[in-house]
Amino acid sequence: MSENVDAARVRECLAGDPQAFAALVEQYEKPVYNVALRMLRNSEDARDIAQSVFMKAFQNLSNYDPQYKFYSWIYRMAINESLNILRVRGRNAGPVDERLAEDSSGPSELLAEDQTREAVLEAVGRLKPEHRAVIVLRYFVDRDYEDMGEILGIDAKTVKSRLYTARQLLKDQLSSRGAL
Amino acid sequence: MSMNKSQLQELIQADLDGELSVAERAELARLLLQDPEARRLQDEFRKTDQLLRAIAAAEPPPGLRAAILAGSGPSARPGNSGRQQYGWPAYRMAAVIIGGLLIVGLSYLVRDGNAPVENLQGSLIAPQDHWSMRADGIELSALLQRDGENLRLELNSSATIPFEIIAKTDPAAMTYVGRTGDAQLTASGGQFTVQPAIGSQAVILEFSGSAPIQLELRSGGRVLGGGTLSIQ
Numbered sequence A: 001m002s003e004n005v006d007a008a009r010v011r012e013c014l015a016g017d018p019q020a021f022a023a024l025v026e027q028y029e030k031p032v033y034n035v036a037l038r039m040l041r042n043s044e045d046a047r048d049i050a051q052s053v054f055m056k057a058f059q060n061l062s063n064y065d066p067q068y069k070f071y072s073w074i075y076r077m078a079i080n081e082s083l084n085i086l087r088v089r090g091r092n093a094g095p096v097d098e099r100l101a102e103d104s105s106g107p108s109e110l111l112a113e114d115q116t117r118e119a120v121l122e123a124v125g126r127l128k129p130e131h132r133a134v135i136v137l138r139y140f141v142d143r144d145y146e147d148m149g150e151i152l153g154i155d156a157k158t159v160k161s162r163l164y165t166a167r168q169l170l171k172d173q174l175s176s177r178g179a180l
Numbered sequence B: 001m002s003m004n005k006s007q008l009q010e011l012i013q014a015d016l017d018g019e020l021s022v023a024e025r026a027e028l029a030r031l032l033l034q035d036p037e038a039r040r041l042q043d044e045f046r047k048t049d050q051l052l053r054a055i056a057a058a059e060p061p062p063g064l065r066a067a068i069l070a071g072s073g074p075s076a077r078p079g080n081s082g083r084q085q086y087g088w089p090a091y092r093m094a095a096v097i098i099g100g101l102l103i104v105g106l107s108y109l110v111r112d113g114n115a116p117v118e119n120l121q122g123s124l125i126a127p128q129d130h131w132s133m134r135a136d137g138i139e140l141s142a143l144l145q146r147d148g149e150n151l152r153l154e155l156n157s158s159a160t161i162p163f164e165i166i167a168k169t170d171p172a173a174m175t176y177v178g179r180t181g182d183a184q185l186t187a188s189g190g191q192f193t194v195q196p197a198i199g200s201q202a203v204i205l206e207f208s209g210s211a212p213i214q215l216e217l218r219s220g221g222r223v224l225g226g227g228t229l230s231i232q
Helices: A002-014 A018-040 A043-059 A070-090 A113-125 A129-140 A145-152 A156-176 B005-016 B022-034 B036-053 B064-071 B090-111
Strands: B130-135 B138-147 B150-159 B164-168 B174-180 B184-188 B191-195 B199-209 B213-219 B222-229
Touching (some): A002 A018, A002 A070, A018 A129, A018 B064, A043 A070, A043 B064, A070 A145, A070 B174, A070 B184, A129 A145, A129 A156, A129 B036, A145 A156, A156 B005, A156 B036, B022 B036, B130 B222, B138 B213, B150 B164
Antiparallel strands (some): B138 B150, B150 B199, B164 B191, B164 B213, B174 B199, B184 B191
16 A cells, blocks of 8 residues: 555656655655664764665656555665665775674673663674665564565575574574573 | 474574465474474574564654755755656757756866866766866776676776765665775765875776766865766
């Protein structure tokens, strides 16, 4: 149902109705911001990306292909912009997943709720970008395999494989830190 | 049926995602009943899943929506970068772009009386896949090539003064893959800023996808020139 509403809003926006674009922003501002925030763990970067994504969506609205879901289109932009930043910055950060095994914090006492939350987000932040992307889409904007495939431009089998690997890495990391 | 640990983990995760058939669920239930290690694994995956689901969505910062809408206000038109916006044929659009670039080229030659005009040579009407420019103290050539499924943007520069190259891409159509070369590189949105060192430098930026790349050469806060690269 949301797809039809979105498609109608895109048409109205192209016809010159500014309220239609405002409605799209209202609906997707929060998930787009959260995609970028969970990918990058930096609120300023997430803000910049959210702003940039909507501006580009607005400027390129006539290129939007209605056979795809509108949210897939903008989530894809948010993921790609985040990946661009991660790849540029990651050059000096070294491989990410490999650091999971050598984390020195070791088994610890039970973590308080806030610490557990922080441990989860930190573990997500240590995943390789392609693994992080599927976790973000699955858990923070609640997308299924099909949607994730459309957003990431990969087939459902690859989505499943990446998600399973990512979830296993998170489980191992959280277990080693006493969070499970 | 025997099952190794990797297969068991897949089965447990598929169950978490609600992807198991009735027969597979029955098989998983049988394995869990028989094997305490399987129960421990399932417990860990369930807790991981619950911890991830327990993280609430963050609220966007105040003012974000206003900033977005201010940028798409009455003066802006949606889809103004789209090729099909007014249904114009490609050749007519190309003529408009070339005309615009000519005007920009002329204006930049007359804009700054202090600019070393005799030393500014740049093909502002960009050829399809390469662009070069020579300004006072800076020589730059840019080449866009296809490498398998990726695009390689090769930037060769020779400079005696600091400068930067801005590469603007469409993040919906292109993704940054990596680079070769030691120039400083920053990214913001689909915009990449390369700051080569003084002397001769070669930097290659690699992207997946396919779309035009807009280049801009800047030095001392001034735009010295720009061009658009594209490739079939």
